[in-house]
Each structure stands twice: as structure tokens, then as C-alpha cells.
Amino acid sequence: xxxxxxxxxxxxxxxxxxxxxxxxxxxxxxxxFVFADREFPSLIKGGYSCFSLVFSDEMxxxxxxxxxxMLGLDKQGMQEFNERxxxxxxxxxxxxxxxxxxxxxxxxLKRDVKVYDIESRxxxxxxxGNVLMTNVVLIGSLWKLLxxxxxxxxxxxxxxxxSKPKLLEIDLLxxxxxxxxxxxxxxxxxxxxxxxxxxxxxxxLMDGNKSVALGAVLADCKTYYAYPMSPSSSILTxxxxxxxxxxxxxxxxxxxxxxxxxxIGSSYAGTRAMTATSxxxxxxxxxxxxxxxxxxxxxxxxxxxxxGPATGLPTWTAQADLDLLTNAGHxxxxxxxxxxxxxxxxxxxxxxxxxxxxxxxxxxLVMSEKFIADSKKLVLKSDFEQIEIDxxxxxxxxxxxxxxxxxxxxxxxxxxxxxxxxxxPYYANGDEHFIDGRLTEDAKKSELMIDKxxxxxxxxxxxxxxxxxxxxxxxxxxxxGFGSTKLVMDDVVKVLDKSGVRVGxxxxxxxxxxxxxxxxxxxxxxxxxxxxxxxxxxxxGKSIESEFKRDVFASRLLKYDGRPFYxxxxxxxxxxxxxxHGK
Amino acid sequence: xxxxxxxxxxxKICDLGVEWKTTWCSNCxxxxxxxxxxxxxxxxxxxxxxxxxxxxxxxNGNGSDKVDMFTVHGLHGRVLPLAAGVKTANPRVKVIASAxxxxxxxxxxxxxxxxxxxxxxxxxxxxxxxxxxxxxGQASATTRKGIERNASPYGTVVDELNVCxxxxxxKPSFVARTYSGRVxxxxxxxxxAMNHNGFAFVxxxxxxxxxxxxxxxxxYEQRFTDVIDMKDYDCNDIWQARKIVEDMxxxxxxxxxxxxxxxxxxxxxxxxxxxxxxxxxxTKEVGAKRVDVSSLL
Numbered sequence: 001x002x003x004x005x006x007x008x009x010x011x012x013x014x015x016x017x018x019x020x021x022x023x024x025x026x027x028x029x030x031x032x033f034v035f036a037d038r039e040f041p042s043l044i045k046g047g048y049s050c051f052s053l054v055f056s057d058e059m060x061x062x063x064x065x066x067x068x069x070m071l072g073l074d075k076q077g078m079q080e081f082n083e084r085x086x087x088x089x090x091x092x093x094x095x096x097x098x099x100x101x102x103x104x105x106x107x108x109l110k111r112d113v114k115v116y117d118i119e120s121r122x123x124x125x126x127x128x129g130n131v132l133m134t135n136v137v138l139i140g141s142l143w144k145l146l147x148x149x150x151x152x153x154x155x156x157x158x159x160x161x162x163s164k165p166k167l168l169e170i171d172l173l174x175x176x177x178x179x180x181x182x183x184x185x186x187x188x189x190x191x192x193x194x195x196x197x198x199x200x201x202x203x204x205l206m207d208g209n210k211s212v213a214l215g216a217v218l219a220d221c222k223t224y225y226a227y228p229m230s231p232s233s234s235i236l237t238x239x240x241x242x243x244x245x246x247x248x249x250x251x252x253x254x255x256x257x258x259x260x261x262x263x264i265g266s267s268y269a270g271t272r273a274m275t276a277t278s279x280x281x282x283x284x285x286x287x288x289x290x291x292x293x294x295x296x297x298x299x300x301x302x303x304x305x306x307x308g309p310a311t312g313l314p315t316w317t318a319q320a321d322l323d324l325l326t327n328a329g330h331x332x333x334x335x336x337x338x339x340x341x342x343x344x345x346x347x348x349x350x351x352x353x354x355x356x357x358x359x360x361x362x363x364x365l366v367m368s369e370k371f372i373a374d375s376k377k378l379v380l381k382s383d384f385e386q387i388e389i390d391x392x393x394x395x396x397x398x399x400x401x402x403x404x405x406x407x408x409x410x411x412x413x414x415x416x417x418x419x420x421x422x423x424x425p426y427y428a429n430g431d432e433h434f435i436d437g438r439l440t441e442d443a444k445k446s447e448l449m450i451d452k453x454x455x456x457x458x459x460x461x462x463x464x465x466x467x468x469x470x471x472x473x474x475x476x477x478x479x480x481g482f483g484s485t486k487l488v489m490d491d492v493v494k495v496l497d498k499s500g501v502r503v504g505x506x507x508x509x510x511x512x513x514x515x516x517x518x519x520x521x522x523x524x525x526x527x528x529x530x531x532x533x534x535x536x537x538x539x540x541g542k543s544i545e546s547e548f549k550r551d552v553f554a555s556r557l558l559k560y561d562g563r564p565f566y567x568x569x570x571x572x573x574x575x576x577x578x579x580x581h582g583k
Numbered sequence: 584x585x586x587x588x589x590x591x592x593x594x595k596i597c598d599l600g601v602e603w604k605t606t607w608c609s610n611c612x613x614x615x616x617x618x619x620x621x622x623x624x625x626x627x628x629x630x631x632x633x634x635x636x637x638x639x640x641x642x643n644g645n646g647s648d649k650v651d652m653f654t655v656h657g658l659h660g661r662v663l664p665l666a667a668g669v670k671t672a673n674p675r676v677k678v679i680a681s682a683x684x685x686x687x688x689x690x691x692x693x694x695x696x697x698x699x700x701x702x703x704x705x706x707x708x709x710x711x712x713x714x715x716x717x718x719x720g721q722a723s724a725t726t727r728k729g730i731e732r733n734a735s736p737y738g739t740v741v742d743e744l745n746v747c748x749x750x751x752x753x754k755p756s757f758v759a760r761t762y763s764g765r766v767x768x769x770x771x772x773x774x775x776a777m778n779h780n781g782f783a784f785v786x787x788x789x790x791x792x793x794x795x796x797x798x799x800x801x802x803y804e805q806r807f808t809d810v811i812d813m814k815d816y817d818c819n820d821i822w823q824a825r826k827i828v829e830d831m832x833x834x835x836x837x838x839x840x841x842x843x844x845x846x847x848x849x850x851x852x853x854x855x856x857x858x859x860x861x862x863x864x865x866t867k868e869v870g871a872k873r874v875d876v877s878s879l880l
Contacts, residue, residue, distance in 0.1 A: 204880050214876050222865040223671060242879055244856050249671055249865070251853075254697040258664040261657070261694075265668020268655055269635070269676075270866030273668070291658050347876075381880055389870035418866045419653040419669075420676045423631040427648045428655040430640070438603070438648045 001494050002195050003056040009081040010073030013045035019135045020051035026156035027055045030148050031197030035060045037375035042314040048080040057196040061377050062488040062567040071142055088112045092142050094120025094134045118181055127173035136171045140178025145188050206379045208372035211343040213238035215350025218386045221272040223249045225262040230314045231370035232276040232304035256281035260288040268297045270418035276302035279321045289363050290329035295428040298357035304368040307562050316562025317371035319483050319534030325365045326512045334457035337512040339367040341486035343379045351387040359392045360456050371484045371564040397422035402436040412455035457513050466518040467508045475504030477578050478522045481532045482508040488565040495571055514547050530577055531556040595625045605649050612763030612789035617646055619769035627777055637666040639682030642716040660690025667703040672865045678705040685715045688724040688744055698782055699753040704848040706776045706783040712791035720794030746786050747828035756781035756846035759839045762788035764800030781848040810838040818842050
């Protein structure tokens with residue numbers, strides 16, 4: 001696949017997000033698939049940020065630490081990140097006191113990096129602009145280097161600043177000044193000669209949190225309760241912003257315990273409710289998780305993971321809460337743990353989670369990750385259709401008696417009806433209870449009820465689909481993963497295919513309970529089975545091997561430094577682990 | 584004085600009772616409180632389809648399956664957000680939450696602050712028996728300083744909290760106090776609280792004959808001062824209310840201590856572009872119409 005990566009670097013607050021957005025917009029207009037993500041520290045201003053953007057003539061969903069071209073918005077950003085420019089790459093910057101970066105420039109030239117220094121401040125001022133417009137000048141220069149149609153970037157700038165017509169006029173002059181300032185571009189232009197443009201009308205650019213929020217709307221979730229916590233907070237923002245259209249009750253609670261209790265109250269009362277948080281907030285919710293399981297109320301919680309323990313790395317990514325979600329809450333009961341893989345499936349996963357939670361009257365815990373939450377990729381608009389809603393509610397009050405609410409059944413699920421919707425009351429009791437919810441401390445009855453609630457998962461696992469195999473069915477090597485591992489694997493499969501290595505990626509959407517048939521098939525092929533997972537212990541791998549009752553993975557790529565899996569490191573890992581089955 | 588209406592609906596009140604035995608101590612204040620609540624529900628013509636009772640964990644919570652109504656019995660300290668969630672989903676239903684002094688003033692005191700601040704339109708009965716009865720009589724935040732309790736063998740060493748004073752500092756919309764020795768008074772206060780369109784806070788000073796020997800019903804009976812009998816008491820004047828609740832030793836003020844008709848309840852305040860949550864029944868809305876998100880993409 002043809003791909004090209006641009007990193008925009010600068011201090012947080014230097015405008016790199018809007019710079020990145022303009023470029024992403026213009027590249028999409030040019031007909032290229034894009035993928036973008038932002039590394040940033042947990043503060044509002046200062047510190048260094050890096051906006052990574054990849055464009056390609058195929059679907060793209062990963063990036064590398066290193067870039068082909070760097071756009072330096074300030075000295076600090078360049079000094080922090082310049083080593084990431086590949087040998088033979090490019091640096092475009094607007095820092096005018098060149099003596100201050102002489103050492104850096106010398107190092108870059110040694111690595112054959114071509115440096116374009118643009119007098120961005122001078123150019124901005126020459127058209128009546130100010131220092132804030134230097135970024136637009138640099139966008140113009142960069143666009144000239146890319147050799148793409150000027151009209152595309154011009155209209156992207158127009159869209160970005162449409163609400164500020166007076167500034168837009170000067171911005172457009174600044175853009176032009178930057179564009180005209182770059183003269184020779186032949187070498188860079190050649191890189192794009194092989195690129196094909198695509199019609200992207202069926203796609204839209206989306207981050208994972210938006211996809212999750214859309215899932216809540218599509219699931220016809222009526223109430224959303226949450227406490228702000230990075231990286232889950234933008235779900236709250238999206239849903240609050242949309243509430244005039246969706247009529248959803250969106251409530252910022254005073255803490256995570258409150259959020260989950262409001263959720264359980266609304267769900268018990270008979271509507272759909274959702275709550276998202278990150279690991280620390282989820283910790284606070286665990287006692288309530290246990291209550292939902294006990295009174296058999298559907299509960300949908302989303303954990304957008306970041307590295308822990310404690311405050312950990314608030315603005316970085318991880319896949320390390322799997323063991324927590326699988327085991328959270330005291331006592332023994334059924335649950336489902338699912339994972340979103342990207343903006344592609346966020347909406348579908350959430351809708352699925354609601355149906356499972358209501359059908360089985362259990363907690364369904366959905367994992368996402370900071371990398372999924374914030375990274376933007378192109379998604380098919382048609383993937384955002386409503387899936388049929390399954391509430392599994394008993395509506396008729398005929399023949400209903402209180403003793404049916406928690407009645408013993410083969411699969412553990414009993415009739416559930418909306419409280420106060422008829423004259424057949426029942427007790428939703430957090431104390432151990434028998435079939436009508438009345439408290440019991442009887443040994444036999446307690447055991448029967450614990451069995452009833454635990455039994456659900458034994459039945460529901462039979463209804464879950466096997467994990468999906470992406471890439472090659474008959475592969476040379478198989479990789480197993482979950483969550484955002486799919487993002488990088490989608491690209492890995494394509495890249496390795498070019499070099500003649502057929503990769504099959506077995507993606508788990510349901511992490512608990514586990515389906516093992518497809519994995520067994522893959523394992524029995526005799527080819528290497530590898531694990532790619534974003535935590536130190538290899539939690540998912542351990543869980544699989546413990547269910548599988550033998551070693552499965554020839555090798556593990558485990559990453560827990562807060563960074564997502566980079567394309568090149570996964571390619572390298574697979575290449576060095578071909579033909580290692582059984583080792 | 585015989586309440587004729589009460590007599591006429593005695594059957595309905597009896598219907599709310601259950602045949603199995605209760606698990607409270609003899610002379611526990613919960614009997615009176617439960618009796619008064621059942622009376623109030625029936626006197627307000629509320630039936631099974633009109634009320635959801637929400638219980639915290641503690642002695643009062645053990646009454647959650649001793650009444651023939653829809654009840655939910657949640658976690659310790661968490662009944663207020665649970666009840667607010669119930670109300671939001673189905674505003675048609677009267678939501679009545681109960682919790683003890685341990686749950687309200689210690690484990691979940693943050694929830695009390697925000698329930699008052701949000702003015703969730705629910706009724707809340709704080710059972711204040713000045714100790715943790717169900718865990719065998721430890722001191723609570725309302726146990727008076729110096730009093731001996733289980734695990735405080737030499738007497739509690741820190742000041743107690745004055746519940747009404749605390750709530751009145753939070754800009755509440757309805758604050759009342761009563762005590763478990765007078766079923767009629769409690770019934771009257773509960774009825775008023777049920778008809779308040781916001782967070783109706785009712786503190787019931789509750790007898791605990793097993794662990795609280797210091798302030799039994801008789802103790803409160805001797806100090807009972809109904810604000811309704813006080814000339815010039817204006818229950819819309821927060822400063823009078825804040826002053827009068829200071830005294831917890833000589834004349835203990837009871838009745839509706841404060842009411843603020845100006846405050847906007849949570850569901851009204853959350854109105855989006857003229858669409859009131861009061862007119863919603865979210866329990867019926869799910870799946871009622873096909874959802875299209877194309878305008879949000």
C-alpha cells in the first residue's frame with residue numbers, strides 16, 4: 001500500500017490540532033484515505049504534542065513513530081521530535097532564528113533530511129496577518145511540497161475559518177504566501193506519482209468516542225450519566241451537544257458512583273442507560289456492578305482505557321483493564337466483556353451490548369482505548385444503521401405473579417417487567433432473595449439463586465459468534481488480538497501481503513466469555529499463532545491459554561508504554577516469528 | 584381525634600402489609616415510620632402503579648420486602664442517586680427513598696449534597712436513630728459527642744452533625760422533621776413531602792430501643808415543638824429555619840421547617856428547548872421509533 005506520514009509538532013496550544021484538521025480535510029478532498037491521531041500530555045498548555053497523519057490510496061488505520069515529513073510549528077516541538085523524521089525525509093518549519101536550531105539542522109542534514117525553512121512570521125506580516133497565522137503560512141508551504149491542487153487546501157481553510165470572515169481573508173493571503181514561497185518540489189512530487197485517488201463519498205471521518213456515542217443514540221438509550229475522565233469525556237460532550245436532537249437525558253454526575261447508580265436506577269425503572277469512564281472511575285463503580293447483577297438489571301458500562309495504576313498516564317493508551325473488567329465486583333455472577341476495535345464498530349458494539357444486557361439482565365462491560373477514542377479514521381456511513389432492539393421485557397400482566405420475577409429457569413433468565421407498570425409488585429433486592437425478591441438466608445435457596453445468576457453466561461456463550469478472522473483464511477502466520485490491535489493489523493495484513501507473507505488476524509470482540517472453536521482451527525493449522533496485546537502480563541493471552549488448557553502462542557508482542565502499536569514494530573515482530581509453531 | 588378518611592381506607596392500609604414477620608426489634612421506631620408511610624400512601628390515593636420505594640442498607644432497608652409494593656433495595660449509602668435515576672426514567676411515579684443516618688451522613692453524604700443541589704423530585708426519609716443499628720450499635724455521625732457506643736467504649740470524641748442545619752445550608756426546597764413516636768405527625772409530614780415538587784427532605788428522629796438509650800421516643804416527646812404552633816414562624820424564611828434547628832436539646836423543632844417554592848426541580852431545570860422531562864415516560868420510548876443518526880455523522 002502507498003502511504004505517507006506527516007507529523008505536526010509543537011507545544012500544546014500551538015494550534016497543531018487545527019493545522020492537522022485542515023490538512024486532513026484537504027487530503028480527503030483530494031481523494032486520499034487518512035488516519036490521524038494526536039499524542040499530547042495531560043495539561044492544557046505547554047508540553048509537547050505531536051499530531052500524526054497518514055494518507056494513503058487505500059483504507060489506512062495505523063501509523064509509525066517515525067514520519068516521512070515533519071511540520072515544525074515551533075522550536076520546542078522540533079527539538080523534542082526531530083529524530084522521528086526518517087532518513088531522506090523532510091522538515092518544514094517556520095522558525096526564523098536559524099542559529100538557534102543550527103545543531104539540530106546539522107544532525108538532520110547528516111541523515112539526508114531536507115529542511116525547508118519558511119520565514120513564516122515575515123510572510124504572515126507581509127499580508128497583514130499576525131504571528132497566529134504562521135501555521136497557515138506553513139500549511140501553504142507544505143501543500144506546495146506535496147504538489148497537490150491548491151484549490152483543495154484553499155477550500156479546507158475556508159471551511160475551517162468560515163465563522164470568522166474577516167480573519168479568513170488574511171488567512172487565505174497567508175496560505176498563498178506560504179504556497180508561493182516554496183519553489184522546487186520535484187523530488188517530493190515523485191512519491192505521489194503512484195497514488196490513486198478515491199471517491200470518499202460513502203465515508204466520513206470519525207473518532208472512536210463519537211462512534212460509541214452514536215451507538216448509544218442508535219440503541220435508543222434515553223439516559224447517559226457520567227463523570228468526566230480522560231479519555232472517555234468526549235462521549236459526554238458529544239451526547240450533551242446532541243441532546244436537543246436526541247432528547248436524551250445527559251447528566252454529568254458528581255462522581256462515578258453516582259453516575260452508575262443513576263444508570264442502575266433508570267435501567268431498573270425500565271429505560272436504557274449508559275455510563276462511560278476510564279479505569280479509575282470504573283474501579284469506583286465495581287460495587288454497583290455487583291448490585292446490578294444481583295437485582296438482574298441490565299447495565300452497560302464503557303471503560304475507555306488509559307494506563308494505570310492510579311492516575312497513571314491520563315492521555316495515553318492501554319489495553320490493561322481486561323482482568324479488571326472480567327473480575328470486577330464481589331460475588332459470582334454472569335457478565336459479558338466486549339471490546340470496541342475502532343470507530344468502525346463502536347456503534348455496533350454498543351447496540352449489541354444493550355441487547356445482550358437486556359436479553360440476559362446482566363452487566364455488559366465494553367472496553368475502548370484512548371487510541372480508539374481519539375484517533376480519527378474514515379468509516380463507512382452505512383455502518384451507522386440501527387440494529388434491531390431486543391428488550392426481552394414481559395409486557396402483559398396476565399398470568400403474572402410476583403414469584404416469576406426471579407423464578408428459576410434453565411438459562412437463568414426470568415421474566416422482567418417494568419416496575420409500577422402493573423399491579424404485580426416484586427422486590428429488586430440487593431440482599432440474597434428468592435423468586436419474588438424476598439430476602440432469604442436459607443442455604444438451599446441461596447445456592448439456587450447464585451446458580452441461577454451464574455448460569456446465564458453458560459447459555460449466552462452458545463449464542464455468541466466465534467471471533468472473526470481477517471486477512472488470509474489459509475495464512476502463513478496467525479495473530480490473535482482485541483481492541484485497537486485490529487487497527488494496526490488491518491494495515492499489517494496488507495503490508496506483509498506485498499512481501500509475500502499471508503497473515504490471518506483473529507479478532508476477538510467478545511473477551512468474556514471466550515469462544516475457542518475458531519482459535520482451535522487456527523491452532524491446528526500448524527502455523528505460528530502470535531499474540532499482540534497492549535499490557536504487560538498478556539492478560540488476554542493468559543485467559544485464552546487457561547481456557548484452552550495448553551500453550552497457544554509461539555510469541556507475544558506486549559506493549560505498555562502508553563503508545564499504540566506502530567505499524568513497523570508489528571510487521572517486524574511477525575517477520576521475526578514466522579515458522580515458530582510449537583516453540 | 585379520629586381521622587374519618589383513615590378509617591374508611593383501613594383495608595387498603597392493611598393490604599400494604601405482608602403476612603411474613605418483620606425483623607425489627609420490639610419497639611423499633613421503624614414500625615411507626617412504616618405505618619405512617621403506608622397511611623400516607625393510601626391517604627394520597629396512591630396505588631401499586633404509582634409508587635416505587637427505594638431503600639438503602641440498614642435496619643430500615645430490611646423493611647424493603649415488608650410492604651406489598653414495588654421496591655428496590657440498593658447499596659449502602661447510594662439510595663439517593665439510585666432513586667433519582669428511577670424518577671428520571673419514569674417521572675409519573677412517586678419515588679420515595681429511605682436511608683439511615685450512617686448511609687446519609689457518612690457513607691453517601693456527597694449524594695445528599697448533590698440531591699439537594701439538583702433538587703431531584705423525590706421524597707427522602709432520613710431515619711436518624713443516632714447509631715448503626717444493623718451492625719450492632721456503633722456510633723454514627725449523628726451520635727452525640729461523649730456518648731458510649733459499640734466501638735466507642737469511652738464515648739465518641741468528635742462533635743455530632745446537625746442534619747437539618749447541614750441540609751439548610753445547601754439551598755434546599757423542602758426540609759421537614761418529625762419523630763417516630765407520633766404516627767399522625769409523621770403521616771401528615773410524609774403527605775406534605777409527597778406533594779412537594781422537588782427534593783423533599785424529611786428527617787425522622789427514630790427510636791432505637793436496643794442501642795440508643797439516650798434519646799428514645801419519650802425524650803423527643805418531651806422536647807417536641809411543632810413549628811405549626813409557633814406564632815410568627817415563617818417556613819419560607821431560611822434564616823428562621825436555620826436558627827430554629829440549632830437546638831437539638833431543649834425544644835426540638837418539628838414539622839415543615841422550610842419550603843422554597845422558587846426553586847426549580849431537576850426535571851424542569853433540564854428541559855431542552857421546551858421539551859419537558861416531566862411529560863416523558865422513557866420506559867416506553869425505547870425502540871418506539873426508528874432512530875436515524877445521519878444528521879449527526
